[in-house]
Amino acid sequence: xxxxxxxxxxxxxxxxxxxxxxxxxxxxxxxxxxxxxxxxxxxxxxxxxxxxxxxxxxxxxxxxxxxxxxxxxxxxxxxxxxxxxxxxxxxxxxxxxxxxxxxxxxxxxxxxxxxxxxxxxxxxxxxxxxxxxxxxxxxxxxxxxxxxxxxxxxxxxxxxxxxxxxxxxxxxxxxxxxxxxxxxxxxxxxxxxxxxxxxxxxxxxxxxxxxxxxxxxxxxxxxxxxxxxxxxxxxxxxxxxxxxxxxxxxxxxxxxxxxxxxxxxxxxxxxxxxxxxxxxxxxxxxxxxxxxxxxxxxxxxxxxxxxxxxxxxxxxxxxxxxxxxxxxxxxxxxxxxxxxxxxxxxxxxxxxxxxxxxxxxxxxxxxxxxxxxxxxxxxxxxxxxxxxxxxxxxxxxxxxxxxxxxxxxxxxxxxxxxxxxxxxxxxxxxxxxxxxxxxxxxxxxxxxxxxxxxxxxxxxxxxxxxxxxxxxxxxxxxxxxxxxxxxxxxxxxxxxxxxxxxxxxxxxxxxxxxxxxxxxxxxxxxxxxxxxxxxxxxxxxxxxxxxxxxxxxxxxxxxxxxxxxxxxxxxxxxxxxxxxxxxxxxxxxxxxxxxxxxxxxxxxxxxxxxxxxxxxxxxxxxxxxxxxxxxxxxxxxxxxxxxxxxxxxxxxxxxxxxxxxxxxxxxxxxxxxxxxxxxxxxxxxxxxxxxxxxxxxxxxxxxxxxxxxxxxxxxxxxxxxxxxxxxxxxxxxxxxxxxxxxxxxxxxxxxxxxxxxxxxxxxxxxxxxxxxxxxxxxxxxxxxxxxxxxxxxxxxxxxxxxxxxxxxxxxxxxxxxxxxxxxxxxxxxxxxxxxxxxxxxxxxxxxxxxxxxxxxxxxxxxxxxxxxxxxxxxxxxxxxxxxxxxxxxxxxxxxxxxxxxxxxxxxxxxxxxxxxxxxxxxxxxxxxxxxxxxxxxxxxxxx
Numbered sequence: 001x002x003x004x005x006x007x008x009x010x011x012x013x014x015x016x017x018x019x020x021x022x023x024x025x026x027x028x029x030x031x032x033x034x035x036x037x038x039x040x041x042x043x044x045x046x047x048x049x050x051x052x053x054x055x056x057x058x059x060x061x062x063x064x065x066x067x068x069x070x071x072x073x074x075x076x077x078x079x080x081x082x083x084x085x086x087x088x089x090x091x092x093x094x095x096x097x098x099x100x101x102x103x104x105x106x107x108x109x110x111x112x113x114x115x116x117x118x119x120x121x122x123x124x125x126x127x128x129x130x131x132x133x134x135x136x137x138x139x140x141x142x143x144x145x146x147x148x149x150x151x152x153x154x155x156x157x158x159x160x161x162x163x164x165x166x167x168x169x170x171x172x173x174x175x176x177x178x179x180x181x182x183x184x185x186x187x188x189x190x191x192x193x194x195x196x197x198x199x200x201x202x203x204x205x206x207x208x209x210x211x212x213x214x215x216x217x218x219x220x221x222x223x224x225x226x227x228x229x230x231x232x233x234x235x236x237x238x239x240x241x242x243x244x245x246x247x248x249x250x251x252x253x254x255x256x257x258x259x260x261x262x263x264x265x266x267x268x269x270x271x272x273x274x275x276x277x278x279x280x281x282x283x284x285x286x287x288x289x290x291x292x293x294x295x296x297x298x299x300x301x302x303x304x305x306x307x308x309x310x311x312x313x314x315x316x317x318x319x320x321x322x323x324x325x326x327x328x329x330x331x332x333x334x335x336x337x338x339x340x341x342x343x344x345x346x347x348x349x350x351x352x353x354x355x356x357x358x359x360x361x362x363x364x365x366x367x368x369x370x371x372x373x374x375x376x377x378x379x380x381x382x383x384x385x386x387x388x389x390x391x392x393x394x395x396x397x398x399x400x401x402x403x404x405x406x407x408x409x410x411x412x413x414x415x416x417x418x419x420x421x422x423x424x425x426x427x428x429x430x431x432x433x434x435x436x437x438x439x440x441x442x443x444x445x446x447x448x449x450x451x452x453x454x455x456x457x458x459x460x461x462x463x464x465x466x467x468x469x470x471x472x473x474x475x476x477x478x479x480x481x482x483x484x485x486x487x488x489x490x491x492x493x494x495x496x497x498x499x500x501x502x503x504x505x506x507x508x509x510x511x512x513x514x515x516x517x518x519x520x521x522x523x524x525x526x527x528x529x530x531x532x533x534x535x536x537x538x539x540x541x542x543x544x545x546x547x548x549x550x551x552x553x554x555x556x557x558x559x560x561x562x563x564x565x566x567x568x569x570x571x572x573x574x575x576x577x578x579x580x581x582x583x584x585x586x587x588x589x590x591x592x593x594x595x596x597x598x599x600x601x602x603x604x605x606x607x608x609x610x611x612x613x614x615x616x617x618x619x620x621x622x623x624x625x626x627x628x629x630x631x632x633x634x635x636x637x638x639x640x641x642x643x644x645x646x647x648x649x650x651x652x653x654x655x656x657x658x659x660x661x662x663x664x665x666x667x668x669x670x671x672x673x674x675x676x677x678x679x680x681x682x683x684x685x686x687x688x689x690x691x692x693x694x695x696x697x698x699x700x701x702x703x704x705x706x707x708x709x710x711x712x713x714x715x716x717x718x719x720x721x722x723x724x725x726x727x728x729x730x731x732x733x734x735x736x737x738x739x740x741x742x743x744x745x746x747x748x749x750x751x752x753x754x755x756x757x758x759x760x761x762x763x764x765x766x767x768x769x770x771x772x773x774x775x776x777x778x779x780x781x782x783x784x785x786x787x788x789x790x791x792x793x794x795x796x797x798x799x800x801x802x803x804x805x806x807x808x809x810x811x812x813x814x815x816x817x818x819x820x821x822x823x824x825x826x827x828x829x830x831x832x833x834x835x836x837x838x839x840x841x842x843x844x845x846x847x848x849x850x851x852x853x854x855x856x857x858x859x860x861x862x863x864x865x866x867x868x869x870x871x872x873x874x875x876x877x878x879x880x881x882x883x884x885x886x887x888x889x890x891x892x893x894x895x896x897x898x899x900x901x902x903x904x905x906x907x908x909x910x911x912x913x914x915x916x917x918x919x920x921x922x923x924x925x926x927x928x929x930x931x932x933x934x935x936x937x938x939x940x941x942x943x
Contacts, residue, residue: 023041026038026041028074030042034046073121073124076117076121076122076124076125077125077129079115079116079117080117080122080125080129080130080141080145081129082115083112083114083115083145084130084131084148086109087145087148087149087152087153088148088152088158089109090106090109090110091148091149091153091157092153092157092158092159093105093106093107093109095152095154095156095157095428096153096155096430097155097157097428097430098399098430099221099430099431099432099460099461099462099487100399100462100483100487102480107153110149110153112145119142121141122140122141122142122144122145123140123141123142124140124141125140125141125142125144126140126141127139127141127143127144129141130144130148131144131147131177133174133178134147135147135177135178147177151176151177151179152176154436155429155432155433155436156427156428156429156430156436156439156440157428158172158425158426158427158428159414159416159420159425159427159428160172160425160426163423163424164423165423165451168425168447168451168453171447171450175446176443181439181443182435182439183435183438183439183442187503190435190498190501190503191498191503191504191508193227193434193438193494194494194498194504194512195512196226196227196230196259197223197227197494198491198509198512198515198516199516200219200223200226200227200255200259200491201220201489202513202517202520203258203259203516203520204216204218204219206517206520206521206524207254207269208469210272210524211272211273213469214272214469215297215299215468215469215470216254216299217250217253217299217467217468217469218251218252218254218255218464218465218469219251219252219255219256220463220465220489221431221461221462221463221464221484221490222251222396222397222398222431222459222461222462223431223461223490223491224431224432224433224437224459224461224490225252225396225431225437225459226252226259227437227438228394228437228438228440228441229246229256229260229360229441230259230260231437231441231442232244232360232392232441232444233260233307233315233317235442235445236315237307237309237313237314238309238313239445239449240355240356241355241358242314242316242340243315243318243337243356243357244315244316244317244318244357244358244359244360245318245333245336245340245357245358245359245360245680246317246319246333246359246360247319247320247322247330247332247333247359247361247362248322248361248362249326249327249329249362249363249367250300250322250324251364251398252362252396253299253300253319254268254298254299256319256362257301257303257319260317260319261287261303261304261305261317261319262307263287263303264280264281264287264523265520265524266280266523266524266527267280267281268298269523270527273529273530274531275528275529275530275531276528276531279528280526280527287303287304287305288304288318289301289303290714290715290716291714292711292712292713292715292716293538293540293712293749294538294712294713295538296321296713300321300322300324301714302319302320302321302322302714303318303319304316304317304318304319305317305318320332320333320336320676321713321714323705323706323713325705326364326367326371327364327367327368327371327373327374327377328371328373328672328701328702328705328706329361330361330363330373330374330669330672331373331376331377331380331668331669331670331672331676332672332673332675332676332706333359333360333361333676334359334361334377334381334386334388334391334673334676335672335673335675335676335678335679335680336359336676336679336680337357337358337359337391337680338352338386338388339677339678339680339681339684340356340357341353341354341356341357341388342657342681343657344616344656344657344681344683344684345655345656345657346655346656346657347654347655347656347657347658348649349649349659350616350657350659354387354388354390354452355389355449357388358389358390358448359388360391360392360393360394361377361391361392361393362393362394362395362396363393363394364395364396364398364401365395365396365398365399365400365401365406365415366400366401366402366404366406366409366410366415368393368395368415368416368418369409369410369412369415369418370410373668373672374418375418375421376664376666376668376670377391377669378418378421378424378454379422379664379666379669380670380673381453381454382422382453383661384661385620385661385662385663386661386663386664389448389452390447390448390449390453390455391448391454392444392445392448392454392455392457393424393454393456393457394456394457395415395416395457395458395459397415397431397458397459397460397461398462398463399460399461399462399463399480400462400463400477400480402467403467403473403475403476403477405480414428414458415458416428416456416458419454419456423453424453424455424456425447425456426456426457426458427440427443427455427456427457428458428460429457429458429459430460431459431461431462431490432461432490437459440457441457443455444457461490462487463484464484464489495509540712540749540750543777543778544777544778544780545749545750546778547778547861548769548773549773549776549778552807553764553765553768553769553806553807553808554804554805554806554807555609555804556804557800557801557805559609559612560605560609560800560803560804561591563608563609563612563651564587564588564608565588566608566647566650566651566652567587567604567605567608567647567648567650568584568587568588568647569647569650570636570647571645574636574638575638575639575640576636576637576638576645577637577639578639580636584633590799590800591800596797596798596799597760597761597797597798597799597800597802597803598631598760598791598792598793598797599631599760599786599787599792599796600627600631600632600633600791601760602760602761602764602798602803603632603760603763603764603767604632604634604647604648605803606764607634607658607767608648608651609768610656610767610768611648611656611658612651613771614654614655614656615656615683615684615771615774616656616658616681616683616684617656617658617659617684617685617686618658618659618660618674618677618684618685618686618687619660619661619687619688619689620660620661620662620663620673620674620688620689621662621663621670621688621690621691621723622662622663622664622665622689622690622691623691624661624662624663624689625660625662628689628691628692628725629725629788629791631792634646634647634648634660635660666698667690667695667697667698667699668699668701668702670688670699671699671702671703671707672699672706674686674687674688674720675702675706675707675718675720678718678719678720679710679716679717679718682717682719682775682779683774684774685719685721685767685770685771685774686719686720687720687721687722687723688720688721688722688723689722689723689724689725689786690722690724690725691725692725692734692735693725693737693738693786694733694734694735694736694737694738694739694921696722696724696738696739697739700742703742703743703746704746707720707722707752707781708743708746708751708752708781709746709751712749712751717777717779717780718779719770719774719780719782720781720782721767721770721782721784722781722782722783723784723786724738724783724784724785724786725738725785725786725787725788726738726740726756726785726786726787726832727787727788727790727832727833727885728885728886728922728929728933729788729929730923730925730926730928730929730930731922732923732924733920733921733923733924736921736922737886737890737891737922738785739890739921740754740756740785740859740891741886741890741892741894741895743783743860744860744892744894744895745895747860747861747895750780750861751780752780752781752783752860753770753780753782753783753858753860753861754783754785754858754860755782755783755784755785755857755859756784756785756832756856756892757784757785757832757857758790758796758812758831758832758836758855758857759796759797759798759802760797760798761798761802761806762808762809762812762857763784763786764798764803764806765803765806765807765808766782766784766808766858768808770782785832787832787833789833790832790833790836793836795836795839795840808857809857810857810866811855811856811857811858811863811870812835812855812857813852813853813854813855813870814835814838814839814842814853814854814855816842817842817848817851817852818873818874819849820849821873821874821875822875822876823849823876824849824850824851824852824874824876824877825850825876825877825879826850826852826877826879826943827852827853827877827879827880828851828853828854828882828883828913828940829853829854829856829867829881829882829883829896829900830853830856830882830883830884830940831855831857831884831892833885834884834885835853835855837885837933837937838853838937838941839853841937842941848941850943851941852874854867854870856896859892859895859896860895862899864899864902867903868903871903871904877905877908878909879908879909880904880908880909880911881911881912881913881940882900882910882911882914883913883914883939883940884913884914884936885914885915885936886915886921887914887916887917887921888914888915888916888917888918889917889918890918891914893912893914897910913936913939914936915932915936
């Protein structure tokens with residue numbers, strides 16, 4: 001019996017391994033008595049015949065003669081197929097992947113005895129049932145099983161059974177089982193590889209001898225990480241990559257900087273010597289190294305390099321700056337990569353080409369399963385707003401944390417197991433075998449390019465010294481370190497191998513080591529002497545300290561009116577939700593005196609004007625398309641078809657992209673991603689919005705280590721905008737405070753702007769101001785406490801003239817107050833929603849000439865000069881009162897108090913009105929909240 005067409009896989013392609021064996025057994029029953037089997041299977045057998053080698057190996061090849069007819073023992077065939085399947089699935093458990101050979105190998109699932117098979121049995125099984133399209137040397141079932149054991153249990157071991165897509169799984173099987181990933185390297189290539197290992201090892205040893213006791217977090221034990229990275233760079237650039245972004249922690253970082261990025265030895269030595277190093281930057285500018293004014297330790301610094309593989313293949317390779325917070329750099333380099341892939345000089349969403357750029361993320365074995373940001377970053381990998389066509393993850397696996405053994409640091413067998421939940425293939429590679437490492441690199445890149453997905457290389461080695469070079473590991477890990485002390489280095493192992501193969505002589509190997517030593521000595525001789533009296537005044541550059549240049553953020557009224565009309569021109573037949581349609585269409589009347597412009601409307605108009613001026617925009621957040629409070633509606637949905645419409649994409653005569661995406665339910669990774677995007681695409685206005693400002697708490701490391709301090713430490717500029725909904729409306733502790741106090745506490749050296757605007761017009765102009773400085777030296781991040789209840793509050797709404805003709809002002813004076821200067825005895829300073837609460841209560845107050853209210857719209861930099869000029873008008877001033885809704889130990893008070901005392905005229909009292917010091921940010925009971933809020937307002941507005 002034959003199938004209908006030998007070019008079709010038939011219905012059996014969904015069966016695999018044991019299930020295939022079951023089908024074959026049922027087929028045997030069908031031959032004996034067709035009427036006794038399942039009718040559906042009977043119909044399939046009648047139409048298609050039995051499974052063939054196509055299904056048996058799940059690889060498309062020419063089918064062989066169907067069963068029956070051959071001299072087969074069907075039971076043995078089924079057992080052999082099951083064995084082969086289990087070698088593919090469990091071979092890694094018996095693989096030679098541990099350099100120290102200190103882990104038990106488990107071969108139970110791949111032993112012939114477990115399947116009641118002998119070698120003679122296997123010789124009778126046709127190879128096509130086990131490895132369709134097998135290599136030429138595989139002639140029968142025994143050869144096939146032997147071959148599978150060799151490829152799946154060697155120094156490369158694979159896990160991909162958790163990958164569900166059959167196309168991916170089949171591709172991986174074919175690559176691995178055909179042997180195509182293992183190259184037969186030339187003599188010259190092997191010699192070059194040994195030379196590279198000599199450089200890697202020689203560099204570490206030279207530092208160890210020359211700078212005794214200084215921390216370097218050496219690569220030793222994972223030396224082959226550098227050749228692996230070399231191969232990734234070389235192979236990917238030859239195949240079209242033009243930007244490669246690397247993120248890693250400190251283990252091995254100096255070696256990667258020196259050999260992959262090409263940072264000169266003398267610069268690294270100068271940093272160890274505490275000598276001036278900036279003058280050692282190569283004059284040709286091929287190495288990009290930036291410095292802030294406070295600097296950072298040498299093993300946190302990054303750099304970039306333009307490399308050329310040949311005359312036409314060139315790429316920019318960047319190692320991102322990274323503090324000791326380990327995995328947090330992963331989403332940042334993903335953001336770099338997305339920015340490098342996108343073309344933003346076009347209307348609509350930017351066009352993305354993920355073949356031009358990719359990320360390499362180097363993880364620690366303890367941190368990979370331990371830090372949640374790793375899983376967050378994996379989760380973003382397949383999302384439309386965040387995918388980069390797959391990253392290559394390299395676990396620098398020391399088999400230990402600081403002093404913590406693996407059994408105390410994770411609940412899984414492998415450090416790489418986190419990736420399995422995202423169906424990411426994993427290859428484990430013995431870190432002592434450089435050629436296996438190169439093979440892993442090529443496989444990873446080919447898979448990434450073909451399937452646009454992540455890939456994990458688990459590079460298993462050890463750590464030759466302690467966590468740092470001042471640490472003694474024998475104290476806590478004596479058994480492991482006894483093995484390490486007796487274990488030869490990767491270079492020595494490869495040297496012995498090449499000598500035994502006749503590729504080099506011992507003299508050749510010795511000369512390599514000496515050449516490396518001579519190069520390092522020559523570099524050290526270029527290092528200036530230690531600066532015993534360094535300049536300890538670490539001031540920001542004048543471009544930072546001088547503040548913003550004068551920026552006109554006004555917009556021609558008629559142009560603004562025309563943009564507003566464009567935003568309300570929807571395609572014929574588009575039908576948004578009727579209630580929403582009425583709300584949005586009301587925006588059309590504001591330019592002819594019908595109503596005011598609320599917060600979301602002002603924001604949309606700001607975006608429109610910014611796009612019109614040629615600045616791309618990217619906005620993300622957990623609900624940013626609609627807005628958490630149903631206020632924004634940048635993305636409209638046809639209520640009949642679900643079709644999406646983005647009115648900002650309809651603007652005429654604009655060549656700047658606008659991207660808005662709802663983000664996954666995470667903060668750390670998304671904030672890092674947007675920061676990275678902004679750093680790599682400085683011309684783009686990048687905004688991240690928290691669902692509620694409180695939720696930014698979980699991204700604190702990004703604010704602390706990167707956004708607030710990155711320029712001071714590394715010279716890394718950013719204009720990222722953070723929108724943090726903030727305001728006390730009785731919604732409880734987790735929906736009230738964006739923790740304004742934390743951003744103010746981190747404020748210094750003009751590192752960012754912190755604003756708490758009270759009107760939609762102020763918001764409009766501060767966004768336009770931020771867009772105008774993006775590519776200027778004065779650029780800095782912008783933190784905005786955005787409103788919730790004020791989004792639709794008419795006291796916060798403005799006229800069209802205020803958008804067209806206004807400017808952002810750091811201090812606003814309350815209209816209607818302070819007119820009688822001699823009468824004013826109290827000046828209230830407040831910001832944000834509290835200012836509107838006070839204004840709403842003023843309408844019921846008579847005889848308020850004795851008080852004036854100043855809205856501090858920009859808290860940092862504090863508008864000291866502006867406030868002083870206003871206070872000069874009031875000769876009889878008796879008190880300055882800071883009013884806030886946050887508890888006394890939170891909000892702006894602790895920041896504002898010393899500044900208020902500094903500017904208060906002599907004899908003027910400075911005091912506070914607000915909630916008392918509390919441990920929780922806000923009340924959980926709405927009625928209690930209202931009572932407290934009323935008390936604060938009365939205290940502020942009553943003598």
